[in-house]
Amino acid sequence: MSESKFWKIKQLFIFILVALAANFNYGFSTTYINTSVDQFKNFLNTSLSHRHVVMTETKYDIIWNLFLNCWFVGYFVGVWFSPIFNDNWLPYRKLDSISSVNPSMSSNSMVLPRTIDSIQIYHFHMHGCHIPILYTVLAECSPTHLRGSFSFLSEVSYSSMTMVGSFLGQDYILGSHLFWLCFFVVPFCLFFTLALFLLPETPKFLLISKDSEEQATESVKYYHGVDSDAKQVLEEIRKEAECENDPLEDSTTFRKMKELFTEPHLRMALILSVSALTNTVGLWALLLSSTFFLENANVESEVAEWSTTAMSLAYVSGTVTGGIIIEKVGRRTLLLLFTFLNNLALLAFVFFAKIRILIDPMKYGCLGALIIYGYTYGTGVGPISWFISSELVPQKHRSIAQSVAYAINTLMVVISTFTVLPLYSVIGSYAFVILYSIPSFISMLILFRYLPETKRREIHDIVNELKNK
8 A cells, every 4th residue: 555645645535525425414414403492493383383283382392302303214214225226226436426415405495495394304314325335335445454443434524513513503603594504514515426426436346246356456546545455455355255155146135134134143243233333322312402401400501502512522522532543442342441431421411410409510510421421422332333334244235234233223213312301301310221321231241242353354254253153
């Protein structure tokens, strides 16, 4: 590989571009509604009044909860479309480009007509279609010794955009101007759409799916550098293809799905992927409703509104830290250690939320716990949980395995996000223990027992280890 400084910068820029294309709008739309919540509630009231809908407080709470979480339905649908498109119709680069332009269209649909339908269109947009593609591209294009660091770029870009979204959603910036707040992402998404069409397909896709060694060699040199050993890289890819019982036989998506549950090593990879993703469920509620939880703990509204931005900043700092150390520490160690610390931060929030009843200043411990939660999540929990599935299965089943894991995770997120606010109103912060801490500790036991270390190892080597377990 070329050691020139220019090449390293160019290589990093390429992978940052891919990560931002998928996560620019995805991360932004996760948090901007949290800090501009009053303006969006006014928007909702106006939309309903235009329809002459008479609202009660209970009915309004239900609609608002649906408004916050209905986009997960679109995400769930999207992850199932991803393997169908990937394996049958469109190559990765083109599908990721098309997925990148959809946020632009959905943002436009939101800022134009002032009706609730436009919000529903926006939130039902299928982010899930391009997220599995992103981790596939990052894993398949990265050199083995940089695969972990480059995979972290997805979480770095996502966390950065959650911070931008919460910051721009403040009233004194763009929070009082919903048109410009929603339009902010449009020109960027259009740029990413055009830029992605200039990138070549992944080497594994070209060699295994398209059987084009010449194009695969060019792709390796593009992503790894002109001085890279393309023949050795392609040989490792062939070994990965040989991990399958029928590497040369075409399989339908349905057959791949069946094999995912019937083949022991694929089933174990799926269990490990879902177990890792279980630890990510709590972040959604905290990003979407941190203001509510802190105000419930008697934290001043002004401080509570800044909590999302502070938590997002810690989240970004954590992802940068994790990206730097992952190739030194390893996936397994980093994931288990920071999942444990992440759970301690969540339990600390529960403790401070209860003790503040006796000692009011202890309520600020809740804010500190959220910041630590964001940092520990970013350093190990979130990034590794999202990309680990791409390192546990061979190319043939990678797309379907990621889609199934993400779909199961989406169901867990939907159930928890729809449950957490009503349950929190009844039992307070203990809701976090039931919904997040207990499932997370169970998943940690599974990961501790069965998760292999994947640092700087070829995929075929990891798959063979799972076969032998």
